[in-house]
Amino acid sequence: MFSTHLQEYALDKYQGRKKYYSCLWEEIEEALKGCTEEEAILMRFLYGTMPVRDAGEYDFQVFLSYVQHALWLRRNMKWCGELTEDIFIHHVLYYRINSEDISDCRKFFYEQLKDRIQGMSLEEAVIEINYWCAENAVYESTDERTASPMTVFRCGKGRCGEESTFAVTAYRSVGIPARQVYTPRWAHCDDNHAWVEIYLHGKWYFIGACEPEEGLNRGWFTVPANRAILIHSRTFSDFMINSSEECIGKENLLTYYNNTPFYAKTRELTVTVKDQKGQPVKDAFAAVEILNMAEYFPAVTLVTDSKGEAHVSVGLGDVRVRAWKGDTFGEKKVSLKVTAKAELSLECSAGKPDWVTDEWEQAGFSAPEECPMHLGRETQEQKERKARRLKEANQIREQRFVACYDEKLASVYTEEAGMFRTAGENAAEIRAFLTKDENPGRRRMLHSLAVKDYKDLKASILEDHLGCEQGSLNEETYEKYLLCPRISKEELTPYRSFIRAYFKENEKERFGKNPEQIWKYIKDTIHYDTEVDYSTICATPIGCLKMKQGNSLAQKILFAAICRSLNIPARLNSVTLAPEYLKEGVFTIPEGFAEGQKAKDIAKEDAASLILKVKDKSKWNYFQTWTIGKLEGVHFDTLNYEGVSFEDNALELVLEPGVYRLITSMRMPNGDQHTSQRVFCLEHGEQKSIEMTLWESEAKDMLVNYSLNDFPVQDNTGKEYMVSELVTENAVILAFLGVGEEPTEHVLNELLASASHWKETAARMVMVLREPGELKNATLRRVLESLSGVELFFDEQRSCERAAAKMHVDADKLPVLILIQKELVGIYACAGYNVGSVELMLKLLEQ
Template identity: 30%
Template sequence: SVGIPARQVYTPRWAHTDDNHAWVEAWADGRWHFLGACEPEPVLDLGWFNAPASRGMLMHTKVFGYYDGPEEVMKTTANYTEINVISNYAACAPLTVTVTDTAGSPVEAATVEFKLYNYAEFFTVSRKTTDGRGQASLSAGLGDMLVTAVRDGRFGIRKVSFGREPQATVALDHAIGGEFSFPVDIVPPAESANLPEVTAAQRAENDRRFNREDSIRNAYIATFPAQSAVDSFARAIGVKPGQIARFITASRGNHGEIMDFLREASRKGCTGRALQLLATLSEKDLRDTPSAVLADHLYNTDKDADAATVLAPRAANEMLTAYRSFLRREIPATDAAAFRNDPQLLAAWCRDSLTLRPELCTVSTTISPEGVWRSRTADKPSRAIFFVAAARSLGIPAWIDPVTGNLFYRHAGKDVPVDFESANDRQMETGRLKLRYEPIPRLDDPEYFRHFTLSRFDGQSFALLNYPDFEPWSARFDTPTDLETGYYMLATGSRLADGSVLANVSFLNIGPNRTTETDLPMRDNSEAVRVIGNFNSESKFIDARTGRETSVLLTAGRGYFVVGLVGVGQEPTDHALKDIAAKAAELEQWGRSIILLFPDETAYAKYAASPAAPLPQTVTFGIDRDGSVRRQILDAMHLPGNVPLPVFLIGDTFNRVVFESHGYTIGLGDRFLHTIHQL
């Protein structure tokens, strides 16, 4: 808005840890510089993610229109160009994949997917099509990926290592449906962060601005309704405070819109239905949906309609809009009656009347239901969302399954899958899968998205099944669970302390009306705990609760402990503390001290005003007032002075360190426990 060229940059997935991230680049003095999206540093080209980005394998940005710059073009569509900017952040190298048939001849028009291991899935970070020579190329950071190639019912798969092999051949030597399994070791790029210098004056000025920004934000948050205001509002609309408090609290700055919606519903005698509608929304929806959108859905739905499959405004991840009154008005009465009598006719209308133009939509954006109706244009996700929106507007229960992405409607007491390519009702065949698991040391019950995932072949690639995050194996797959028939990829992995992964990939079939039993192979990390450094357990700090000087030894007693140098209001620290909180019960059972040290009283006070999720009872907060603990840790572990926070050690009172982590990482609580169980 002030004339500085800027663009979003993101890594689709980290290579050395789970999750991903996005940030900003701005153009100045003839080149692109980066800065955090919402955590500005005193200088450009500095963020908490310098070190993780140096271990990245792929960074993207999308430029609207056609782009003719120096970066590698990854994709060109009708409205944007996706370019690869990994070279701005990490050492990288090109790699060309040649796809061949079983006779060794190159295969044109094969779909090639470059996949990174992340959250126990081999996630596709780039999809390409081979040229006339059977080739597809990509530049990426100096680490490992898995590559798949698919064409005409056959596929190939292999690991590739960027920087070690400029050429790789993938033969289509497997038929779709072939069952096999193989281990694969994945090694991410090494860290090589380049951190610009920041003077004390620059840091002080940045801190001053942060504090000013905090005061502005906190003053705004103070205007959100207090409990007394919520109680008063509840009485005014004739409900108990407990019925609405969670909606008002979660809506934060959007509380006025939610309260207006409930106030109007009370006047019209619809409070109960209004609360049912709000209960279908996510916290994000509560924070940004206008009351007019909610009212459109409430007052254009039959009072006895099912809340989850008719009243709910949301179908998938689209922006919520007031589509219901529009569609009820625009769909001709004769068509509406026919669709209600036979929802398959609505599916047929979508198939025959809508033109699919996937190139018009960028990733994760969809055309609104009203836009689909007006333009008669959609991509596949927008068509599915439109079907749900139109069906619900007509009182027909419809939904998109959150695990499989399959589309359903309910008619005559039956849940009917929608197939836009078929003229008749689709009959979904199902089978069952049971995964046998033999516990390995330190892992009794693997978790979905942390240790294993399932993906189903959709004709071109393997589509992930989105079971609940971190659901234990024992909760679903210890006994036979229903799955749609088809060809599946089972991925498992154990991530090691250095970010590398001991993975395994298996391919299996789910047949109709039968149970498939197969192993859930978790490869064990057999590396023994070893001493990697030293730390003086008599190091002193200020106990934040008492204000008195103490030491790690006095706090922890004899034996092992965790000590951490933490920041405040910084994403890496926030992630780390949430991960520790998620494993609070196990860490409390361990019974040893976890000492979290802030750089000064101001930082601790800022944290205490907005603490993380409940941490283990064994946590002690302290102040490293003179920085002596920090200096000793950095010296002992040979870390640079500008090492990114947080820094964590597991050590003992014999001054031995057996674990060290610094900067951004995911699953820290698990990594603690993995080490602890070996001690």
């Protein structure tokens, strides 16, 4: 039986949701009558703490499956029965890990693993389960929508957030407490990362998800992690907050815990917030922001106490601290290597922009230095066993998905062959939809979807969206903004039939004649309470209508969904995410929508024109070297101009009047950044021109000069070459890869993304693999097909270790990239996880 504290907590939280669950309350209460006492306690706990949108998206039986399986584990798995109540509740029972789609999957994972770990110790089981994870999933760079653990199993691939969700599910399914740990942004490179912690004998240990090691507290990310500003974990309630970990506050439903001190050297930052009179401000917000992807990302947001203070332990790098209350704010750069205090004054406001300088301001941002916290080294025996087992895992995974691919079907549907490969076991759903009849809309709909959709789409859901009329619409408008069931990053649902049945005929007629009424209906009917939801996920159109609850993005998606259901083309603007519908051939924002508008939809007399001028357009990549944000209230919201390019070294943006901030950033090889920012105002009808500035270092400041000893490599026929034979007049990138491992996958994906720059530079790469089996890797094959100047070799004599030692980088942290000149002079090198390394080397080659 569970404690009185848990029973009372669960009941209190559950009863507090009654007003939100009004449409489901009787149904839930009736279902609870069929539960045992223990099941009812845990079901009330889940319904009382889950994001409200989940109650509207998933059936009672889905949640009950998690409860029943967790209770079975509690009774039958010795290690689970010994857990404290809070660890069991948060890290075995709880169904949600991050923002993944939820399905009844725990028993499935248990069945896959139970025999495999039979008779093992807890430590042995942890390691063995991660080998199973590696047999079934490998890293792949994908979009930000988090696929479910079952989707990852069926397609065999996922980004780090999906791999870690997959692995946590595997551990929880056998009663081993596990959680996802996350750095929202690295300080030394432009990316983030998620991995797994498992709880053994009263302590947390880390592992790389689907990246097994022969011991705990090991992983390729240990060095990046000891350079982190912030690493955190989360629970979906504040039940029995663990006092042994630093609780860094709540955000909506979530309670966050600071895990940084376990991975990196830290100090406690004290932020003091004062008003313009110098008095402390209570209940002000203070965000610690990391410069990453040319924007300031709020890694953690704190609330000040009666002294106007807030405290948090963070890594020893440079951050920007931003504080606000009401409509005033203040901000400043803080170097944690120098000081542990930051005092801010709330002197700025959007309504009185006298603080806007309209001048470029430069600042350097230092990343924390390496300070290893977990120094355990593999023995040679462990290295060899891991290499052998990983090779076996890759073969098992690849063989399973080769068997999924239907060559005969792909030969008939040649344009869809790539979809079948991506889908893995989900290819059966694509086949069922595609081959049902000769309706040409089937192919058109499939090609309108995001790549990830092929992994988890359902034929029955796509069927729901086929009944559209093209009329006089052009192909692009019809396929992208009417036929396509995907609007943003939401889960795909059969919303068209639901919406058509949900509204009365007179309502649908009114909406069809005047789509402005759709937005009015949404604003009048759909509400959002941040305290009972999780901002990272949004309700689907069906869930939004059922629960009358949905965040800002969910409401915009609902607008587009209702429009499309009524045969009105609609979309979310790619830059501002504003809802738009087609009116007289032009995508138009509903009049009642209060947020930013797309440039061309702003009235000509109100628009402001901003012309950005550059000297070398090749240096300007959005979310890498520059961004622009608009001040909304007390925050700068970064606009999404990803993919935009400068023509003739200039770019015109047509924007709403307001206060804007340009940020430019250049990342140094050591992870530090040089940044420039400019805050300026745009008035109604103003035309403004700004010369962009990028604070760059000279190549000589980035380069070293180390002589390497010559060494042999072998081509795929076994013929031997000395590296000195392969390096001629021009510098060459020597790349020792760990194909199939996440850091190398990042580099391969960067090579694909930099294909045009690679061609312009006429770059050459001597790519050195560990063994021929790595040639089967799909990402590597795409690189070899897409890029010229890449020569393949193998390293049979462990030359990587000697070359890396000469360049003072770690040979164990593949990939090892070395920029090498004739006479074998190494001028730059990096090892392991260094996002942006390809572009940096191309720039060094140019210089």
